[in-house]
Amino acid sequence: MAIKTIIEPFRIKAVEPIRMSTREERERKIREAHYNVFLLHADDVLIDLLTDSGTGAMSADQWAAMMRGDESYAGSRSWFRFEESVKRLFPFKHIIPTHQGRAAERILFSVTCKPGDIVPNNTHFDTTRANVEYRGARAVDLPCGESRQTGERHPFKGNMDVAALASLLDEERAAVPLVMLTITNNSGGGQPVSMANVRAVHEICKRHGVPLDIDACRFAENAYFIKQREEGYAGKSVAEIARELMSYADGCTMSAKKDGLANIGGFLATNDEELARQERDLLILTEGYPTYGGLAGRDLEAIAVGLDEVVQEDYLRYRIVSTDYLGKHIAEAGVPIVQPPGGHAVYIDAGAFLGHLKSLEYPGIALAVELYREAGIRAVEIGSVMFAHYDPETGEETAAEKELLRLAIPRRVYTQSHIDFVVEAIIDVWRRREDISGYRIVYQAPFLRHFTARFEPLT
Numbered sequence: 001m002a003i004k005t006i007i008e009p010f011r012i013k014a015v016e017p018i019r020m021s022t023r024e025e026r027e028r029k030i031r032e033a034h035y036n037v038f039l040l041h042a043d044d045v046l047i048d049l050l051t052d053s054g055t056g057a058m059s060a061d062q063w064a065a066m067m068r069g070d071e072s073y074a075g076s077r078s079w080f081r082f083e084e085s086v087k088r089l090f091p092f093k094h095i096i097p098t099h100q101g102r103a104a105e106r107i108l109f110s111v112t113c114k115p116g117d118i119v120p121n122n123t124h125f126d127t128t129r130a131n132v133e134y135r136g137a138r139a140v141d142l143p144c145g146e147s148r149q150t151g152e153r154h155p156f157k158g159n160m161d162v163a164a165l166a167s168l169l170d171e172e173r174a175a176v177p178l179v180m181l182t183i184t185n186n187s188g189g190g191q192p193v194s195m196a197n198v199r200a201v202h203e204i205c206k207r208h209g210v211p212l213d214i215d216a217c218r219f220a221e222n223a224y225f226i227k228q229r230e231e232g233y234a235g236k237s238v239a240e241i242a243r244e245l246m247s248y249a250d251g252c253t254m255s256a257k258k259d260g261l262a263n264i265g266g267f268l269a270t271n272d273e274e275l276a277r278q279e280r281d282l283l284i285l286t287e288g289y290p291t292y293g294g295l296a297g298r299d300l301e302a303i304a305v306g307l308d309e310v311v312q313e314d315y316l317r318y319r320i321v322s323t324d325y326l327g328k329h330i331a332e333a334g335v336p337i338v339q340p341p342g343g344h345a346v347y348i349d350a351g352a353f354l355g356h357l358k359s360l361e362y363p364g365i366a367l368a369v370e371l372y373r374e375a376g377i378r379a380v381e382i383g384s385v386m387f388a389h390y391d392p393e394t395g396e397e398t399a400a401e402k403e404l405l406r407l408a409i410p411r412r413v414y415t416q417s418h419i420d421f422v423v424e425a426i427i428d429v430w431r432r433r434e435d436i437s438g439y440r441i442v443y444q445a446p447f448l449r450h451f452t453a454r455f456e457p458l459t
């Protein structure tokens, strides 16, 4: 086709109104929320880019499938449909449903890890890290060197540093119960991992006899990037690429709230019979019977259809191009972002954007507050508030390596004019960046403090 514009490959059947607000109103709302966007009412947000997790729009086919939901406690039709759909893309022997990704993580690490163990990952997502640490094990990030050069473009910045993994296993093999690979690498900028990297990690794991598990939340976006960027994959379907990715792993964890195109759900999978038995025992204790695992039959149906839809290339082309569109337009205006834009999100380098602020003046929070004030846009800080090492005994704090603001795009929710609105708002804030001041924390919880922390402006 000669027309270059890539359109949303869907029509809108049901609409959800956005309540417009004034700057004065938003000024009051953010003050009442103690300058933490997590504490805002969602109704007071115009464009919500807090997360792409569970915030997507379902298709007519998914809603229709929900009506077919079989709510039998054990062995429901919906379970068998779910299992079949999952196995088409994740050909593991055992599939264990959970209510979301972190439940799969908790079960996996409860069964595999003990205090003192080490779990290497390209970059742990925060719940993954928290679940590893909750078992008394150590979560070690081994991102590739390119991932540290925020502004440099590289096709697979989500890769793991294979040399670092090999030397860790040479020295500490006995302490490593499994290796994880997160695709795409969310905390590392939503960047993809190449097939060559997955294969190399698999070879090292095999040599040392260590299982490899994939955190597969955004497997379809990652597979699409491989198709676009890696030699030898242009002619393969996304489903084939996904299956090849999984063939190098011994199991996976999955949040269906991302590339399951559902609002809730997840699963874990393994080829290991004994591990599956232990995982199911734990599942029954906290999530539910192994044919529903904390989900209603209708949720299983929504995920079964979602997994078929997420690998469709028209959808993925629109998805990746619309994220890129946002990144490209703000970068052209000079806004520093992690390059290239990720699959599900654009990450602004808040540390460079607000170069006059120190890390512990929380530039990511300052920028999040300012974007909300300016245009009612909600985004999330991924920096020192989320990841600093804070010692509650001494009150000492070490800044995170990067101060980012993540603009995560919900799936099939916003149109191009919404994204144009976001671009304009960010550029307006960029033009008056020197007038933006920092923040200090006045309350924080001992774990995952970013959700509930309270802030005060420094001036």
Ligand SMILES: Cc1ncc(COP(=O)(O)O)c(C=O)c1O
Pocket (backbone or CB within 6 Å): 053, 100, 101, 102, 103, 125, 127, 128, 182, 186, 215, 217, 255, 256, 257, 265, 266
């Ligand atoms: C890479 C990654 N792993 C795990 C999770 C946890 O999934 P859930 O939010 O469904 O518990 C997330 C959620 O954002 C994620 O991005």
